Amino acid sequence: MDAVDGADAPQDVNPEPHRSRARERAVAYLGRISYSGLAVATAFLWFSATPSLLPRGPLFQGIVSGAAAAVGYCLGAFFAWLVRFMLSRDRRWPSPPWYLWAALGVIFAVGTSVMFYWYSVWQTEIRSLMKVDQLSWTAYPLIIVVSVVVFVLLMVIGQLWAALVVWSVRKLNRFAPPRISAVAGATVIVLITVFILNGVVANYSMKWLNASFAAANDETDATTSAPTTTVRSGGPGSLVTWGSLGREGRRFVANGPDVQQLSAFNGAPAMEPIRAFVGLGSGNDLRANATLAADELVRAGGLDRAVVAIGSATGSGWLNKATVDSLEYMYNGNVATVSMQYSYLPSWLSFLVDSERARQAGSALFEAVDARIQQLPEGRRPKVVVFGESLGSFGAEAAFGTVPTVVARTNGALFVGPTFNNQLWSDATAARDPGSPQVLPIYDDGRHVRFIADASDLNRPDTPWLDPRVVYLQHASDPIAWWSPRLILNEPEWLKEEHGRDVLGAMTWMPFVTFLQVSADMAVSVNVPDGHGHNYLSAIPYSWADILQPPGWTQDKTERLLPLLHRD
Structure with a gap:
């Protein structure tokens, strides 16, 4: 009985040994924290608060600050280790005294x-x-929370990765000298990391993303219905079905000004605009789809119109409504627009992982349409213009190896919001006239090509503008244009020169930090009003009016047209 009572009685457990071990582990962990790393992390944290191209809310400011601090910590810790290693590989270096830690804490709080x-x-x-x-006052606590979470998360990932490197080096020390095993161990972990990220994570992520966006591509807006006219793809007599067009393709062919709206605006009987489109529902072969799009254009009577506009869409098939609608109003419907889809992914994802398909699609579509037009007698050929926005501008450039080729093969071009990857844009910017800034260059004295941020720049420079005319519409605050991996370690020209009209003079380049800031700006590039960031609208009709100079069109009409235009 006593034994049973003794078994049931509370045990005399002393928690102090467990607490002592926990304290020892905490002290040991804190002892491994790099003073130099925290000092540089503090500086990078402060740098991250400086302005970049666009306003930053608390979420993205927190992400940028946490990531910048983590990068700063890694750099500070690495260079401190490198200095110690270069001075002595055997010497045991003492930790900084407590008062230096206290000073760093005070500096951190005040700074x-x-x-x-x-x-x-x-x-x-x-x-x-x-x-x-x-911003409201609630933004600041949120910035602190997000910064801490991101910093801790990245630090944990980094420490786990470093622990794997140390583990592999120790294993290899059994078979090789320390220096060789250190290099080999780090190389092995790097290769394994790259393999996992590229071969496993990226592969399965892309499959999941494609499946998700393919499902979204099959959706149809409640306000969108199949056309009943023969001049729209998916309508009667079309070579492609309504269901094959994809969500953005269905929006494109179902929307736009009708004959009544065009007639009322221009005060004259209008033609019904032609809109030809081929989606991925017709197949995944880009060249075959481009040929089909050209055939669909011909079937609808597009070659008999005054203007054929070849539009390079973003990945999912999106086209800026204002770009297409403007042309249709200016020519009172006597326009045929043709485009095609080449991906299920939205523009920003296609930009990162699918840009080669954009190039192939843009080139294939132009060549297919141009081949049909060249078969016509020269006097019967319509004007041919090309256009594209964002990744679409990258695709629209693809058929032309040089800027003079665009001038030679088209009657005009409008490239809106070019990406840093646009080859012709980069070439023209690099070859800009001396004294003109990178954010708004003057190329070849403005003879054929003009770079503009708004309509007022169309007259810049004050020299004759010859036909055919090409316009690059870009904002100084557009991160899609100015982002580049080179921002990590290289100061760009656009920050060395006088800043653009909607970029703060306080924006300065800092290694690593500016790259993180502009990367975050990309995520919110369209969340600003027209005229800033990657949001383009009001300058588009002015650009088309100057590029094509439609008969009877006036600036008053452009101003009346503006309220009727929308991006989506």
Whole structure:
């Protein structure tokens, strides 16, 4: 009985040994924290609050700050280790005394408070400039929370990765000298990491993304219905079915101004605009789809129109409505527009992983349509223009190896929001006239090509503008144009020169940090009003009017047209 009672009685468990071990582990972990790493992380944290191209809300500011601090920590810790290694491989270096840690803590607290003040000043300035809502006080606690979470997460990932390297080096030390095993161990872990990210994570992620966006591509808006006219793809007599067009293709052929709207605007009987489109539902062979799109254009009577507009879409088939609608109003419907889909992915994803398909699709579509037009007698050929926005501008350039080739093979071109990958845009910018800035270059004295940020730049420079005319519409604050991996270690020309009209003068380049800032700007590039970031609308009709100079069209008509235009 006593034994049973003794078994049931509370045991005398002393928690102190467990607490002591926990304290020892915590002290040991803190002892491994790099003082130099934290010092540089603090500086990078402050740098991350400086302004970039667009307003940053608390979520993206927190991500940028946490990531910048993590990068700073890694750099500080690495260079501190490198200095110690170069001075002595055997010497045991003492930890910084407590008062240095205390000083760093005070500097961090004071400096971060100052950082928040200047962050508020800069955000107020850029938000006023772009006419977006100001930040509320709740943004600042959220920035702190997100920054800490991102910093800790990246640090844990980095430490786990470093632990794998150390483990592999120790294993290899049994078979090779320390220096060889160190290099080999690090190389093995790097290769395994790359294989996992590229071969496993990226592969399965892309399959999942394609499946998800393919399902979205099959959806049809409730307000969109199949056309009942023969001049639209998916309608009666069309070579492609309504269901094959994809969501964006169905929007494209079902929308736009009708004959009544065009007639009322222009005060004269209008023609019904032709819109030809081929989606991925017709197959995955880009060249075959381009041929089908050209055949569909011919079937609908597109070669009999005054203008044939060849549009390079973004990945999912999206086209800026304002770009197409403007042409149809200017020519009172006497226009045929043709385009095709080449991906299920939205523009930003296609930009990162599918840009080669954009190039192939743009080139194939232009060549297929141009081949049909060249078969006509020269006097019967319509005007041919090309256009594209964002990744679409990259695809629209693809059929032309040089800027003079665009001039030679078309009657005009409008490239909106070019990406940093656009080859012709990069070539023309690099060959700009001396004294003209990178954000708004003057190329070949503006003879055929003009770079503009708004309609007022169409007259820049004040020299004759010869036909055919090409316009690059770009904003100084558009991160899609100015992002580049080179931002990590190289200061771009557009930050060395006088900043663009909607970029704060306080924006300065800092290694790693500016790259993170502009990367975050890309994610919110369309969340700003027209005229800023990657949001293009009001300059489009002015550009088309100057490129094509439609008969009877006036600036007054352009101003009346503006309220009727929308991007989506």
